[in-house]
Amino acid sequence: MKDMKAVVLNTSIPEKIEVKELALPELGPKEVLIKVKAAALNHRDEWCRQGLYPGLKDGVTLGSDGAGIIEKIGSQVDQEFLEKEVIINPAMNWGDDPIAQSKDFKILGMPDHGTLASYVKVKVDRVHDKPDHMTWEEAAALPLGGVTAYRALMVQGELKSEDSVLVTGFGGGVAQFAAQFAIAHGSAVYVSSSSESKLKKGQEIGAKGVFNYTDTSWTSKALEQTGGFDLIIDSAMGETLADLIKVIKPGGRIVFYGATKGNPPQLDARKVFWNQIRLIGSTMGSDADFEAMLAMVSKQKIKPLVDKVYGMEDVVKAFDKMKMGEQMGKIVIKP
Template sequence: MKGIVLNRSLPGQLEEWNFDSFSIKENQVKIQIKAAALNHRDEWCRQGLYPNLKDGVILGSDGSGIVSELGSNVKHLALGQKVIVNPALNWGDNQKAQAKDFQIIGMPNHGTLAEELVVDSDRIYPRPDHLTWEEAAALPLAGLTAYRALCYQGQVKSGEKVLITGFGGGVAQFATQFALALGAEVYVSSSSAYKIEKAISLGVKAGFNYQNADWTEEANSKVGGFDLMIDGAAGDPLNDLIKVASPGARIVFYGATRGNPGKLEARKIFWNQLKIMGSTMGSDQDFEEMLDLVNRDKIKPIVDQVFSFDQAVQAFDKMKAGDQMGKIVLRP
């Protein structure tokens, strides 16, 4: 059984290993992986920027495949069933926040960049029928993160003006698609004119290049303020979001790729009654509701490019460069 593992002693930090086929416990299933998608956490692992790193661990959190073996206590799944993987482990019973022992498949435990995955059966859900293997593999982690930020934390409502920052990445892509499906008036920001054009082709009203010094003035002139903003960057640009917020707006951020802001416009926050919230991945309830929305509206993830396992370094390098439009997928 082949798997792509972290090996920080190599120039590319990745290596394809041969494993013996994994055994399963009574409450587990074995999945024959058909496709697996990359997330930024995979590249952060390669760069040594993620906690609890261990060489020899199979990377990857997203996957789709076929049930090839069932534990003796597993009754709700069938051999040969087409499935996807919920990569969130140990969320706990509190819908408000994850438990202290929360983990994500793919580090420090083996992940989906392999020919096989063994996982507890409650992490497995039927693959949406309208999705290909590659599209299904692209959905779970980013889709779950986007859904929780937009729907649970952001409480998006039909007709609201919503800004999704950094369109082109997986979470921003799904947040955009979900917001459109739920009837919001959606806008995006990006540094790429091509990505903004792609967003408009999906039904987005307009896009703003956040590298332009006057983008906030342009946005306020065109839109008059946003009711909800979904952001994965934080850092000093968080103050730009405060500038384009309508009174009483919500700002939800699910990442901090730009780090912490050097300062925060506190007076604008309290005077305009703004709410700033954090969000990360999601609960099992969020995952099930996200799947319901995807199935109901036949939402199809945008797949940027599909690589084979022997092209893993190339796939990770593309993720690192950040020029993808949609998800990067690998097939065994």
């Protein structure tokens, strides 16, 4: 009997995704079944749709971010979990080393069935109490982007309250969290984007200054205004790295959690070593990072910026918006 709707990958059709009726999953002894109240898109979902993610398999339910209510529990799960309102940590098998993930690390939503469905099953150790100050839509928008931003900023970036911080590409999911987290930490935060409306939103949430990176003189303006940055959080790399090296202070840290513009065509190695600049890679986060991120957003009452909420019937429109990169914050799907 088919009991749930899910957004699955289907590379044989033009849209590459479709809404299908699926049977409710069987639970293992340490698993829980969550009725999804809201789910959110990440770039990896669209990359799966475009065939740009490894290990793709048709028929797999996409989605890494979600929040909902536990409706059923496995035989070894404590009864107290029934009816809990939870969000899901989508990172699995990080491993015991906090420095980097294990070779078995994977993310919910490919190759395992994900959150873009009426129901999702996960191991009980992947669920956490939904933050009380968030709506379902906000809670669903938090997990993957939140933990990625937290690790880049706090763990790899070693953020200090006295730091001057630049968050590039403001408007994307991780970038909006990085900016909000750094502002809450008391740092002087600046954001960059090619969109004037996104820059305006950055100012509204507390950025001290904004820069349009399509302005060829933005680096000189940034240096004049700030004297340079102690920490830069970036996901673009490519040819933009040269500009970031221009505006980072001696001894500064450039943390990158993506490379949407590809590899840098060249690197000013002399400037990097002479100025003691650190280039640091970062991705997702450990279970400890996730718990620390949750504690921070709950204490500071930080709320994700939600761009738009779509019904499952409009999921192709939601993916298309993610592809265009027009969103200000997270795109949310309601099953």
